[in-house]
Amino acid sequence: DTEVTQTPKHLVMGMTNKKSLKCEQHMGHRAMYWYKQKAKKPPELMFVYSYEKLSINESVPSRFSPECPNSSLLNLHLHALQPEDSALYLCASSQGSSGRAGDNEQFFGPGTRLTVL
Amino acid sequence: AQKVTQAQTEISVVEKEDVTLDCVYETRDTTYYLFWYKQPPSGELVFLIRRNSFDEQNEISGRYSWNFQKSTSSFNFTITASQVVDSAVYFCALSGVVTGGGNKLTFGTGTQLKVEL
Numbered sequence: 001d002t003e004v005t006q007t008p009k010h011l012v013m014g015m016t017n018k019k020s021l022k023c024e025q026h027m028g029h030r031a032m033y034w035y036k037q038k039a040k041k042p043p044e045l046m047f048v049y050s051y052e053k054l055s056i057n058e059s060v061p062s063r064f065s066p067e068c069p070n071s072s073l074l075n076l077h078l079h080a081l082q083p084e085d086s087a088l089y090l091c092a093s094s095q096g097s098s099g100r101a102g103d104n105e106q107f108f109g110p111g112t113r114l115t116v117l
Numbered sequence: 118a119q120k121v122t123q124a125q126t127e128i129s130v131v132e133k134e135d136v137t138l139d140c141v142y143e144t145r146d147t148t149y150y151l152f153w154y155k156q157p158p159s160g161e162l163v164f165l166i167r168r169n170s171f172d173e174q175n176e177i178s179g180r181y182s183w184n185f186q187k188s189t190s191s192f193n194f195t196i197t198a199s200q201v202v203d204s205a206v207y208f209c210a211l212s213g214v215v216t217g218g219g220n221k222l223t224f225g226t227g228t229q230l231k232v233e234l
Contacts, residue, residue, distance in 0.1 A: 031219035031220070032219075033219065040227075041226070041227075042208055042224035042225065042226055042227055043162070043208075043222075043224060045221060045222070048219035048221070049219070050219045055219055056219065056221065088160055090160075090161075090162065092162075094219065094220065096219055104150045104152075104167060104212055104220050105152060105164050105167045106164070106220075106222060107164060108154075108161055108162040108163075108164070109161065110159065110160060110161040111160045111161060113160070
């Protein structure tokens with residue numbers, strides 16, 4: 001089963017709202033990722049969790065707050081977003097262990113299309 | 118620093134034509150991994166293939182084939198007898214050795230493939 005699920009599929013929020021994006025995988029992967037993708041652009045890495053610990057933060061503004069409650073779940077908490085934060089937010093997972101050639105591919109979820117009004 | 122260049126922004130072909138998507142990469146790593154992902158209009162990135170830097174064997178999977186040439190730092194993707202369902206944005210990506218903290222993908226800018234009847 002190479003499935004990563006994300007909820008919700010679409011989200012519209014105001015600049016004063018607080019919302020959360022959720023991601024789940026049951027492939028036993030130990031690395032999980034959040035990406036942001038604007039239209040006609042490649043995905044941009046935001047955060048990486050490895051073994052439930054934040055290992056990479058690509059200088060993302062604090063209005064985005066990631067959380068990894070357990071090895072299968074990844075959340076992205078949103079607060080006081082700006083209209084320019086409107087984008088497709090993609091979650092991905094990979095095996096995450098060191099050095100093994102077969103561990104590298106990341107499997108992506110369908111994404112959450114976020115609109116900030 | 119790593120870099121991936123997909124010089125073709127958009128390609129249009131007629132169904133049943135063969136089409137090649139170009140990917141050129143730059144890296145100082147001696148061990149690295151190359152990937153191709155497909156992103157249909159629905160948004161989900163679909164993993165297609167991983168190629169390790171130490172394995173230059175080309176690969177064929179159905180109508181898809183990949184040509185990896187270290188000498189020219191290229192990892193090109195050919196679709197034979199294209200179909201309308203192949204219409205999507207295709208991303209080439211590069212990562213270094215996984216350190217246990219997850220791997221960072223460097224994406225190219227993507228090539229929009231349109232297959233028309």
